[in-house]
Amino acid sequence: MAEKSALAAANLPIIWILGGPGCGKGTQCEQIVSKYNYSHLSTGELLRSEVMSGSSRGIQLFSLMEKGQHVPDEEVVGLLAEAMMTRLNKTKGFLIDGFPAGLEQAKMFEDRIGSPTKILVFEANEEVLKCRLKERGNFDDKEESILKRIQLFTEKTKPVIDAYSKSLTKINSERSVGDIFADVCKNLES
Known part of the structure; x- marks a missing residue:
């Protein structure tokens, strides 16, 4: 595992950013990147980018994602x-968004x-x-795939949140971007 040894040697923070689809993870990650110079890696964006590349891997991923299925x-x-x-060699840490x-x-x-060094969970009501x-x-973001993604989050990701409950921080994401970010900064600096 060359990746593991190289990343461990770099000793950079790795922060998992969790929350339902649409909870504001991406917005908060932009703020963190701007203030702390971390690399924002959104699994959704990495997957969409691979799809848009037109590679054979991207074409396979598109057919799954279009149906709202799990990659x-x-x-x-x-x-x-x-x-x-x-x-x-170009970052002070990693934000792993949606993962x-x-x-x-x-x-x-x-x-x-x-x-992960830290785990942040952004919480919002399903209707929001x-x-x-x-x-x-x-x-x-079509109606059917939105419902499927929320269902996948509930079935698959909530157990992760439960399993890591002792080492994560929950943040209410139904507030202003600034209020949420103030809580994020407190957590990152603690």
Whole structure:
């Protein structure tokens, strides 16, 4: 596991950013990047970027994502490891946005890359999430796939939140961006 040893040697913070689709993870990550000079790695953006590249891997991923289906853990962890390695000497830490989606992914990440330094969970009501996603309008933000993604979050990601409950911080994301970010900074600086 060359990735794990290289990343461990770099001794950079790795922060998992969790929360339902549309909870504001991306917005908060932008703020963190601006203030702390971390690399923001959004699994959703890495997957969408691979799809847009037109590669054979991207074409396979598109058919899954378009249906709101779960992308295989090996693909997601592989894309993350590649992205982290390319940024290793250009960052003060990593924000892994929308990850891990399930317990298997969490274990695979820890085995292949390492353990997270911190875990932040942004909490918002399901109705708030649906409204935000409809307003955002990405290609994978159609009514049916929104419902499927929220269901996947509930079934797959909530068990991760439960499993890591002793080492994570929950943040109410139904407030202003500034109030949420103040809580994020307190946590990162503690």
